Amino acid sequence: MRIIVERALRQNWERLFSYALRLSGSRDRAADLLQSCATKALAAAPPDEDERVRAWLFAILRNIWIDEHRRGEVSASAAEEALEDEQWRHDDRMIAVITVRQALERLEQPYREIVELVDLAGFRYGEAADILGVPVGTVMSRLSRARLLLLNAIEGGSVRPFAVQQRKRASN
Amino acid sequence: MTGRERLSWTTLNAYVDGELEPDQAARVAAALAHDREAAAQVATLTRLRATVKAASPMLAPPPLALPRARPRWAPWAAAACLALLAGAASLGIGLRTVNDSSLSVAIAAHQLWLTQSPPGTAPRLGVELAGAEAGALPDLSLAALRLVHLSLDPAGRRGGGMLAGYVGPNGCRVGLWIAPVEAALPPQPAVQDRDGLLVRAWRGERASYALLGRGIDPARLDGIAALVARIMRDEPGVPREQVAALAEARSVGPACVG
Numbered sequence: 001m002r003i004i005v006e007r008a009l010r011q012n013w014e015r016l017f018s019y020a021l022r023l024s025g026s027r028d029r030a031a032d033l034l035q036s037c038a039t040k041a042l043a044a045a046p047p048d049e050d051e052r053v054r055a056w057l058f059a060i061l062r063n064i065w066i067d068e069h070r071r072g073e074v075s076a077s078a079a080e081e082a083l084e085d086e087q088w089r090h091d092d093r094m095i096a097v098i099t100v101r102q103a104l105e106r107l108e109q110p111y112r113e114i115v116e117l118v119d120l121a122g123f124r125y126g127e128a129a130d131i132l133g134v135p136v137g138t139v140m141s142r143l144s145r146a147r148l149l150l151l152n153a154i155e156g157g158s159v160r161p162f163a164v165q166q167r168k169r170a171s172n
Numbered sequence: 173m174t175g176r177e178r179l180s181w182t183t184l185n186a187y188v189d190g191e192l193e194p195d196q197a198a199r200v201a202a203a204l205a206h207d208r209e210a211a212a213q214v215a216t217l218t219r220l221r222a223t224v225k226a227a228s229p230m231l232a233p234p235p236l237a238l239p240r241a242r243p244r245w246a247p248w249a250a251a252a253c254l255a256l257l258a259g260a261a262s263l264g265i266g267l268r269t270v271n272d273s274s275l276s277v278a279i280a281a282h283q284l285w286l287t288q289s290p291p292g293t294a295p296r297l298g299v300e301l302a303g304a305e306a307g308a309l310p311d312l313s314l315a316a317l318r319l320v321h322l323s324l325d326p327a328g329r330r331g332g333g334m335l336a337g338y339v340g341p342n343g344c345r346v347g348l349w350i351a352p353v354e355a356a357l358p359p360q361p362a363v364q365d366r367d368g369l370l371v372r373a374w375r376g377e378r379a380s381y382a383l384l385g386r387g388i389d390p391a392r393l394d395g396i397a398a399l400v401a402r403i404m405r406d407e408p409g410v411p412r413e414q415v416a417a418l419a420e421a422r423s424v425g426p427a428c429v430g
Contacts, residue, residue: 006238017233031234032411038238095219101227118189119224125191144185147220 005041008053015121016061022116023065023109036068037061055127058117062131090151103153111146118143179203179210188217237314237415275382278349279367281335282384285321285347309336310348310403315396315418316340321347346396349382361397363390372397376404392418 009016016037020030037060044060046053104112117128118139125143129136179200186192187200204211309319321337333351340346357375361383364371370393373382381404383397395418402414 009238010236013236014233017231018228021231027231028411034234035237042238090216092216092219095216095223097223097227100220100223104224104227115224119221120228125186125189140182140186140191143189144182147185147217148181150224151216151220 002042004050004053005044005046005057008046008057009038009041012054012057016057018120019058019113019116020061020065022112023062024069029069033061033065033068036064040064052130055123055131058121058123059131059133090155094154095151099154100150103150106153107146107149110142111149114139114143115146115150179207181213184210184213184217188214188221275364275366275371275373277333278335278347278351278373278382278384279369279371281323281333281349282337282347282369282386283367285323285335285337286345286386288321309350310400312338312346312396312399314415315392315399317346317396344388345385346388346393347382347384348400349384351380351382353378354380361394361401374401376401379404 013034017030017034020033020037021027024030024033037057041057041060047056104115107115114128114132117123117131118125123131125136125139128143129139132139134142183192183200187197190197192200204214312318317338317340319336320339321335323335323337333349336348336350338346338348353375355375357373357380359375361372361374361381364373364382368386370385370388370390371382372393373380374397375381381400383393383400385393395414398414399418
């Protein structure tokens with residue numbers, strides 16, 4: 001059992017740290033979370049199915065974070081508001097690593113978290129639902145809203161890709 | 173698929189993520205050929221998804237340091253420990269008796285261990301301090317120490333307690349004395365050096381502790397004592413700074429000669 005968990009920890013160490021960083025917003029707290037996660041996982045029995053061990057590790061890390069840092073705030077999940085049927089007006093040229101990185105930091109934690117799990121950690125919707133303890137439908141709506149908010153944040157951000165700045169200056 | 177409702181933003185997200193059933197994905201793909209706005213949204217989503225992957229945090233994770241397995245009870249060790257406890261009881265050694273000689277007993281126990289066979293020749297033990305209800309002995313692998321020795325009040329005096337002997341990679345011996353709670357001790361590890369030994373002693377909720385070493389760097393002993401205190405308080409995880417301090421004390425401080 002320990003060998004299975006150790007292997008999963010080694011394989012997902014960076015990804016778990018990234019998730020911890022996204023949850024806590026602090027490198028030190030993320031490192032503590034990671035260590036606590038490893039300790040707890042190694043002392044517990046992993047799922048029987050190997051393919052579920054990875055999601056199990058992420059769920060452990062998330063639960064520790066909730067226990068230690070967000071006690072009393074657990075219910076503060078993302079408001080699953082209906083998406084506005086607004087006219088499509090996003091400029092793909094604004095989507096660059098620097099603008100996305102800044103926009104991600106501006107997202108509320110539940111939206112950052114779902115983007116981290118699906119887009120960065122590569123979890124399927126069903127796995128993300130297990131980790132978060134919500135229905136798959138909630139994952140779908142939260143993720144699609146997170147991406148819309150991300151696009152809005154990119155549009156409204158102060159940092160723009162250099163090429164876009166040049167084009168905007170030329171048009172003024 | 174001609175209904176605008178079927179090409180909702182949520183559906184398009186699931187399409188880009190490959191989460192739709194094959195027949196549903198095929199219908200979306202067919203609809204995209206006639207819906208320019210939806211096609212633009214899919215293009216945006218695809219680009220956003222790829223860019224998010226590239227925008228992963230740049231901070232490097234801490235080094236992979238997996239905690240070692242906590243020593244488990246071996247049947248023979250359990251029996252030996254129980255026999256020791258029973259023997260001690262028959263000799264009138266009260267585990268609940270606390271007096272000022274507690275540290276003296278700890279020092280005697282450690283000095284007796286130092287006179288015994290060099291570290292490494294004794295079998296590794298897996299024990300638990302059932303008598304003092306202090307839970308499992310701490311795993312000190314983070315301080316590069318492994319458990320090799322156990323003795324129960326070998327000096328045969330009053331005070332009652334147990335010495336767990338740990339050894340470092342170069343043979344450095346560190347003793348952890350665990351005894352009933354002694355109110356006179358401070359709640360945090362404090363310097364109590366005596367009789368040529370460096371000693372850090374403190375009291376916890378369920379037991380008192382003394383960490384003993386000879387010729388060990390005081391900073392390293394402080395670090396180990398802080399680690400033991402943290403483990404015994406059942407605090408989850410070990411802060412990165414504490415792990416780094418332990419490693420630094422090991423590599424920078426003078427070699428332990430105990």
